Amino acid sequence: ARPRVGYFYSGKKSNQAVVDSMTNMKVKDFQSIPVVISENVSVYDAICQMFLEDVGTLFVVDPNSYLTGVLSRKDLLRTSIGSQDLNHIPVHIIMTRMPNIAYCFKSDGLIQAAHKLIERQIDALPVVVQHPDGLEVVGRLTKTNITRAFLSLAENHDL
Amino acid sequence: ARPRVGYFYSGKKSNQAVVDSMTNMKVKDFQSIPVVISENVSVYDAICQMFLEDVGTLFVVDPNSYLTGVLSRKDLLRTSIGSQDLNHIPVHIIMTRMPNIAYCFKSDGLIQAAHKLIERQIDALPVVVQHPDGLEVVGRLTKTNITRAFLSLAENHDL
Known part of the structure; x- marks a missing residue:
């Protein structure tokens, strides 16, 4: 008989698991797609963008695409x-600016990122790549992502 | 010598823990205080209340204090x-109404409540007590509470 490859019963995972x-758990495993706008977009257009993309946080970037x-x-x-x-106020007037922005990296632990969200009392962190002259935005990590991670712990362990 | 009461070393907790x-984890262990307003409050005043109390969700109640x-x-x-x-629109015109409101009870498991937040794509659930003629709001369960629960798991187990 042919061996049954590609399938095996693992049973309930251990508590160690x-x-x-x-x-x-890493940021990269749970992050969402970021929504970015440029600095001269009006507050009105930013609000429309927020509803169109159905996100709670927008990231603002310069012409080089840096945060x-x-x-x-x-x-x-x-x-x-x-x-x-609202049509005549550009977002750069009201946004939170560098260096007051909390951010994280793809390889950061999810626990560390969750700590930042709570400490800074914010809903989302930009996930960035550090370049010599700025931070490129490559993701978005939110309390929704943490909630999903919490549920995935329960699901993976049949709780 | 006097026995050293009130202190003992427990070491790292087990994985079973x-x-x-x-x-x-129950809703009652992680819930926050709810902020409620009445149905005839204007949208403008509701927004002010949201900023004053620094919450992301307000619950609207009738004269009997039911949700x-x-x-x-x-x-x-x-x-x-x-x-x-905004001063002339009462909140009851724009609010999400019963029976379309997702809610939870103090004794519900946190996993179950987290599922509801994700499924319904909302940031907060009212924690309620069921009375014969309505739901009394006694708490607020948010994705922030779930994020804190996620962190408390890590902290309690020295991760």
Whole structure:
């Protein structure tokens, strides 16, 4: 008879596996696609972009595509009730700027990234690649990603 | 010599403890305080309340304090760019209404609540007590709470 390759029964994973899973979880395994806009986009267009892409955080980049700012739903809501001229305010006026932006790398542990989200009281971190003259945005790590990671721990271990 | 009470070295907890921790996590162990408003509050005042209390979701209640609606930052942002008269729109016009509101109970498992947040694509669940004629809001469970739970798993097990 032919050997049954490509299939085997592993059964319920061990408890050791739960601990290993948590320590081995990396940002790159759970990150989402980032949505970036340029600095001169109006606040109005940024809000539209946020709804079109259905994200809670936008990243702002310069002409070289390097990270210069972050815009949250909270930032945009604050501006939208405070002024009547959203079409004429560019996002660089209201965004959180470097060097006040918390970010992470693909290879960072998910635990470390979750710590940053809680400490800085933010909903998302840009996932970046460091270049000599700036940070390239390659991903987005949110509390939704952490919630999915929490569930994947439970699912992988039949909890 | 006096016995050294009140202190002992437990060492690193076992892996079984990680699994037990996850299955034993309840909504009541991680929930936050809810912020509620009444149905006739204006959208403008609701946004101010959201900033004052620094929350991402408000719960709307009727005169008996029973849950009738939910307002997210996203709902308020959508309304704030779509109309100029936020002082004259009451929140009951734009809120998500019962029976379309996802909710949970204090005794629910955190895994189950996290599933609801992901499935319904929302940031927060009201924690409620069921009464014969309605749901009393007693808490708020958010993706921030789940992120804290994820971190507490790591901290409790020295990861």
